[in-house]
Amino acid sequence: MNYRCVWCGSDQPGRTFVAWERLFGMEGAFEYAECAQCGSLQILQPPEDLKRYYPPEYDAYNALPDTYYSGWLGTVRRWRDRTVATGRGGLGRLVLLVHPQQDPRVRSIRLLNLTPQSRVLDVGCGSGLLLLIMYEVGFRHVEGIDPYYPSDRPIGGKVPVHRCTLAEYLAQHPEPYDVLMYHHVLEHVPNPEEELSLAKGLLKPGGRVLVRVPLAGSYHWKHYGVDWFQLDAPRHLSIPTVQGMRTLAERCGYVVEHVGFDALPLHLHASELYRKGIPGSQHRPEMHSPAQWKQFARLTDRLNRSGEADSGVFILRGGSVRG
Numbered sequence: 001m002n003y004r005c006v007w008c009g010s011d012q013p014g015r016t017f018v019a020w021e022r023l024f025g026m027e028g029a030f031e032y033a034e035c036a037q038c039g040s041l042q043i044l045q046p047p048e049d050l051k052r053y054y055p056p057e058y059d060a061y062n063a064l065p066d067t068y069y070s071g072w073l074g075t076v077r078r079w080r081d082r083t084v085a086t087g088r089g090g091l092g093r094l095v096l097l098v099h100p101q102q103d104p105r106v107r108s109i110r111l112l113n114l115t116p117q118s119r120v121l122d123v124g125c126g127s128g129l130l131l132l133i134m135y136e137v138g139f140r141h142v143e144g145i146d147p148y149y150p151s152d153r154p155i156g157g158k159v160p161v162h163r164c165t166l167a168e169y170l171a172q173h174p175e176p177y178d179v180l181m182y183h184h185v186l187e188h189v190p191n192p193e194e195e196l197s198l199a200k201g202l203l204k205p206g207g208r209v210l211v212r213v214p215l216a217g218s219y220h221w222k223h224y225g226v227d228w229f230q231l232d233a234p235r236h237l238s239i240p241t242v243q244g245m246r247t248l249a250e251r252c253g254y255v256v257e258h259v260g261f262d263a264l265p266l267h268l269h270a271s272e273l274y275r276k277g278i279p280g281s282q283h284r285p286e287m288h289s290p291a292q293w294k295q296f297a298r299l300t301d302r303l304n305r306s307g308e309a310d311s312g313v314f315i316l317r318g319g320s321v322r323g
Ligand SMILES: [Zn+2]
Pocket: 005, 006, 007, 008, 009, 010, 035, 036, 037, 038, 039, 040, 244
């Protein structure tokens, strides 16, 4: 077996296992290896027709966010999201008491302490809701890039999107950015090292990269194994551990400034149902009782605090000299 861990670079595979497509109940069995060095997971042979596993129902692209801020509900959402993303706004604080913002993408923006002038590029922005939220709460210099962005229009008619790959975009010599963001994207790319290395070419000196990824080595992976919701074979080509992510970031010349955890109770809910053989279950909250959901929320909270949760948020500082 010609193996090299895409995260830590080790050529020592540990155990291998077979995983199935679970989200849509499609056919196919996919062999993965767990790195003997860092514990990260990766598919051994990606399917040649990988695009087939991103049907039109795939979440990242299926709803353009144009109506998110319309009507009175939109106004309330805008107050709330401004407070979550910037830490400012009394009205938003009141809204949060009764209507919490559950989206960890929005919560992660606060970690960046952006200014209204910050230039931000969301790499693999999908249909772009997060960018519309950022624009509406005051960050006007945000842009997206996604070769599969499903429209010719800017996001919400406002936020520009480049429909190309990062390498193609770099060739256009765009103005550099303060922050590049990868929200659950690196696990889908064949070569995360190449991606993070290209990202450096788009950053201002000392600019930062925000990476959110699923995490192997987590309670969820250990407890559910191939029934783990975020294994998501075969779309997730590789999934790092915290150690794997750190090693790759440092090898690419970044300094890891922040490591946090932002799993959702949904991950336990969906993994429980995958274990029972029920596909596509994440959109069926009624399949667990309110008491069970409370249990998922308590456990998730504990795992996020202890660092055993299955979703990580990393902030990497670029601009250092490679050594
Ligand atoms: Zn490894």
